[in-house]
Amino acid sequence: MSTTSHSSSARLAVIGAGGIGGYTAALAHWAGLDVTLCVRTPVDGLTVLLDGTERHAAVPVATDPAQVGPVDWVLLTTKAQDTPGAAPWLRALCGPDSTVAVLQNGIGLTERVAPYVPEGTATLPVICYLSAERTAPGRIVHHLASELHVPQGPSSDAFAALLDGTGLNVTPVPDFTTATWRKLFLNLAANPLTALLGQRMDIFREAEMTALARALLTEAAEVARAEGADIGDSDISGTLEIYAMAPPGGGSSMLYDREAGRPLEHEYLSGAVVAAGERHSLPTPLNRMLLTLLRAVDRELRATDGT
Template identity: 75%
Template sequence: MPQIPQVPETPQAPQTSQAPAAGRIAVIGAGAIGGYAAALAHWAGLDVTLCVRSPLDGLTIESGDTVRTAAVRVATDPAQVGPVDWVLLTTKAQDTPSAEGWLRRLCGPGTAVAVLQNGVGLEERVAPYAPEGTPILPTIVYISAERLAPGRILHHVASELHVPEGPLADRFAALLAGSELRVRPVADFVTAAWRKLFTNLAANPVTALLQQRIGVFADPEVAGLARDLLHEAAAVARAEGADIGERDVEGTLELYALAPPDGGSSMLYDRLAGRPLEHEYITGAVVRAGERHGIGTPLNRMLLILLRAIDRELRESAS
């Protein structure tokens, strides 16, 4: 998740006459997004289980001058859980296969899965790892948060989840209606997903490669590189059916210029922490889509090659 949220103007979630959604939630992943979402759902009175690899001493959310704890239930083994009403999959995109054991245990006949990850094609990414027929709701995350340590999350700004319009979106909105997580259904989800990818596309790789914060985009040459990266991606996005144009390029650059200069990106935070990177689902998504449509993406391809090299080093150091 990029740490520079851009929240487009979209309608509020529609009111529905359906009965309140059942409130048993499992959150897979206790990173910045998973920990934050689990805490907000817990504070709203929902029954939350946080599914993690290693035990947590607690879950603390820092936001502004406020520090709050959330006494959520923690599970460290899929054998400890059973079917719930909703699963929120918040792992990094590259860690999706590792969630299969959890998904097989948590998904029953009435379970739906909301995928809170970066990139495009979220349904296709997750479907092979969930029981056949499980409803999957792709979710665009507009939350700026940083995992400072296991169970310790710093929330910077924004708490919005954008989902494609439809009955499943209405169920999800009803589920979280009492929380601080705002669910906004959108009509053109393909465009919305690519627009969100734009917020990641220059910020994440550039900050991670340079190991510098967002203030680096104040450099005119770095801003010019970002513009060229985005122009390449805009051509690819249009070929994929998204309504992306010059306004999105300039809007993203304005977003970078307005962001706090000491802000970061999820890819930067991962590199600084020695964790694997999410490049294949951000820069890689553009390069592969360009290949499908015969559109050249030389700048994005160059960044992808460099990010792959860094990622290999990080993985070798961790092994």
């Protein structure tokens, strides 16, 4: 990992201190970027367990949108369902020259954030291939990968330049629709099944669980193709291979949320497939079943924490 001071004078704000946000902010800080972490609850910097070594990042923290002003780059890393709650931060951080990079799960990232940023604000959807877990406030465990995929264009080049040397690898992709659905595939079976069962990724070493995952993905592949994504059998097999190679102790973001008693982002994963299926009159019984079960779990979680 680079510890050399970054030459960029760009100002960067990260909204959210979950696994993705905390890990990203720490790497940016260690690389010498001018980064502020925007959170509701104060933390004394960040502590990240990376490659077996625990390291502290004294990232400046803001807990009130009134404490900040416009920056060059805003990284929105909250859960998809928490986007409306980030609106005060987005209004405070976005100026005429700001770009909002949306590091969230699901599809339609640009459309999701549009209602909450000033009209005309540049946005950049970002696909995260990054497994990091928030184990306590300000404490992050990095499990696997540090890859960010973005649509090709000037904004993606600027984003890659911004994060050069941080350890986050930014890759521009020509067919972002297909790329978005491929990432959704990684979450589509692993997240719901680990969260519902309360088990880690080693469940996909069982033949019956792998067969269920294949059926879920096969159903979703037809929907993805109707949406214009170039998704086929190789994507299904590739996703299952990734599941099988995942560290046994690794989990999914939805599992981590359930274990922590936080609301789930099922509407942006299983719900995205079901909604797209409805748009194209395609049946999605397996994904709809998971969505129904996850909604029931989520209602219980929200009732418990009062949200």
